[in-house]
Amino acid sequence: MIKGLYSAVSAMVMNATRQQAISHNIANIQTPGFKQVLTTVQGFMQDQPVYTSGNLQSTIIEYVGNLGLGSQIGQEYVDYGQGAMQKTDNPLDLAFQGNGFFTVQTPDGNRYTRDGRFLRDAENNLVTVDGYQVLDDAGQPIQLPDGEISVAYDGAITVNGEAVATLGIGVFADPAAELQHTEGNLFTGPAASTGDEVPQVVQGVLESSNANPSQLMTQLVEVGRSYEAAQKLVQNQDELLGKTIASLGRIG
Amino acid sequence: MASSLFQTLNISRQDIISHLLDLDVTSSNLANVNTAGYKTTRSNFQEMLNEQMKEGTLLRSTQAITTQGTIRTSTNSLDWAIQGEGYFSVTLPDGTIGYTRDGQFALDADLNLVNASGYPLVWDGTIEEGMTNISVSSTGVVTATDAEGVTAEVGTVQLTRFPNPGGLTDNGNNILLESDISGVAQTGDPGSENFGTLSGYHVENSNIDLAQEMTHLITLQRALSMSLRAFQQTDTMIAEAINLRKA
Numbered sequence: 001m002i003k004g005l006y007s008a009v010s011a012m013v014m015n016a017t018r019q020q021a022i023s024h025n026i027a028n029i030q031t032p033g034f035k036q037v038l039t040t041v042q043g044f045m046q047d048q049p050v051y052t053s054g055n056l057q058s059t060i061i062e063y064v065g066n067l068g069l070g071s072q073i074g075q076e077y078v079d080y081g082q083g084a085m086q087k088t089d090n091p092l093d094l095a096f097q098g099n100g101f102f103t104v105q106t107p108d109g110n111r112y113t114r115d116g117r118f119l120r121d122a123e124n125n126l127v128t129v130d131g132y133q134v135l136d137d138a139g140q141p142i143q144l145p146d147g148e149i150s151v152a153y154d155g156a157i158t159v160n161g162e163a164v165a166t167l168g169i170g171v172f173a174d175p176a177a178e179l180q181h182t183e184g185n186l187f188t189g190p191a192a193s194t195g196d197e198v199p200q201v202v203q204g205v206l207e208s209s210n211a212n213p214s215q216l217m218t219q220l221v222e223v224g225r226s227y228e229a230a231q232k233l234v235q236n237q238d239e240l241l242g243k244t245i246a247s248l249g250r251i252g
Numbered sequence: 253m254a255s256s257l258f259q260t261l262n263i264s265r266q267d268i269i270s271h272l273l274d275l276d277v278t279s280s281n282l283a284n285v286n287t288a289g290y291k292t293t294r295s296n297f298q299e300m301l302n303e304q305m306k307e308g309t310l311l312r313s314t315q316a317i318t319t320q321g322t323i324r325t326s327t328n329s330l331d332w333a334i335q336g337e338g339y340f341s342v343t344l345p346d347g348t349i350g351y352t353r354d355g356q357f358a359l360d361a362d363l364n365l366v367n368a369s370g371y372p373l374v375w376d377g378t379i380e381e382g383m384t385n386i387s388v389s390s391t392g393v394v395t396a397t398d399a400e401g402v403t404a405e406v407g408t409v410q411l412t413r414f415p416n417p418g419g420l421t422d423n424g425n426n427i428l429l430e431s432d433i434s435g436v437a438q439t440g441d442p443g444s445e446n447f448g449t450l451s452g453y454h455v456e457n458s459n460i461d462l463a464q465e466m467t468h469l470i471t472l473q474r475a476l477s478m479s480l481r482a483f484q485q486t487d488t489m490i491a492e493a494i495n496l497r498k499a
Contacts, residue, residue: 012493019489020260020306023482027267027308029475030274031297037306088294090317117296119315120416122435129296129312146415146438146446160446184299184310213478224485231492238498 003047003069005237010044010070011230017073018223025211026220033083033095033115033185034209040074078187080175083114083210085202091149092118092126094167095207099175100199101187103135103168104128110135111186112170112179114207120144126157130184136165151203171195257490263308264483270297270311271476277314278472281465287426289334289353290458291316292465318417321353321459323451329387330357330365333456336448338411338440341374342367342427349374350427351412351420351437353456359386369425377407390449392442411447412437 028034051062094116101112126134126142133141147160155167173195179187274295284290300307332355339351365373382399392409419433
């Protein structure tokens with residue numbers, strides 16, 4: 001009976017964690033390049049209840065199968081699926097069509113991102129909205145001369161028709177295994193590409209968040225009801241426990 | 253990793269605040285659809301993630317999108333539109349220089365070229381009493397016809413550009429100010445390298461796309477109601493946890 005109580009509570013704890021991930025995805029539905037975080041649920045430990053006869057002299061011990069002791073949150077993973085493309089016509093908004101990541105320099109080291117909201121800063125560096133410098137294919141920050149910027153499909157940047165640099169593009173054969181989600185919208189991973197796909201860079205376009213509203217709302221309902229059911233279960237267990245204490249062993 | 257429902261409540265709270273700010277930005281864009289030379293502003297949301305701790309979103313910055321607006325013709329020779337990069341400079345009442353793409357000028361009582369707010373245009377030249385037909389060439393040469401009917405050059409107008417024009421500070425009244433983010437002002441003749449050209453009898457429309465702004469308003473509203481749903485549900489979950497022990 002106590003086991004059942006803890007099982008039910010474990011489902012509440014698990015759903016509270018899922019609720020956090022869903023709220024995070026909902027909050028970032030308008031963050032370009034955002035990749036939704038998915039949670040998994042798995043069974044908690046298993047117990048093996050045994051049957052023994054009431055006879056104290058008996059040595060018969062029978063296993064009666066497995067008893068789950070509730071659920072727990074499993075591995076969290078990032079969904080690297082492509083988000084919808086949104087046209088902005090801003091020359092420094094870039095997006096990837098296909099598997100690819102921009103390389104940016106942060107105080108903590110190089111990071112990969114799908115968020116192509118770039119700016120020219122006061123010193124003519126190409127930077128992200130967070131102010132991190134965007135790196136070229138040699139791992140160097142990109143300096144832009146004055147003039148009109150155009151970016152080709154292969155990431156080659158030209159200003160007023162003259163070649164300036166080529167964007168450093170990371171391509172990973174299995175992003176889910178090779179990349180890690182660290183700071184907001186940024187990922188760490190291997191120093192060099194491991195994939196051989198050739199993604200296309202599109203100018204004047206942003207990749208929207210890949211969180212899907214209808215999926216999120218369904219998950220929200222699922223989590224809400226599941227939490228509620230677990231709470232009812234805790235109350236039932238408590239009630240049963242109360243009855244046991246109060247009435248079991250009462251004679252007459 | 254354990255997570256607190258109160259932390260989740262805070263994710264949605266932060267999200268709702270960000271969306272309300274974005275609503276202000278979008279309203280301002282919609283209100284300026286017909287403001288000459290006005291540039292649309294975009295809200296830049298960014299994911300907040302700290303040491304694997306999910307913290308939702310943050311409105312990191314707002315950014316003016318400085319693409320060219322469409323040009324319309326007018327009947328006023330003092331309506332000067334910029335085609336390409338650059339800003340007109342005007343002197344604000346406190347003496348600082350403000351920058352604007354709105355080139356609808358007029359002559360005031362003291363024969364100064366002023367914008368709609370009465371701020372004088374910074375240019376090299378003077379207009380004499382009785383001059384008419386003041387016009388500008390594509391390279392910024394201002395000509396006028398004097399009382400005797402002779403048309404002659406009376407001065408020149410220069411344009412100012414910035415490395416990052418999207419980072420100029422909005423001073424209201426369609427006036428922008430230089431900032432640390434915009435970079436240092438560079439002045440040059442219209443039509444020279446990296447500077448736009450001028451055309452009289454023309455006005456630059458705002459670059460706001462009404463359809464795009466309305467679409468943004470719809471997505472914004474839906475995103476806001478989703479955050480509210482999540483907030484309410486987290487609240488319900490907290491209440492359920494509190495009521496675990498039946499009375």
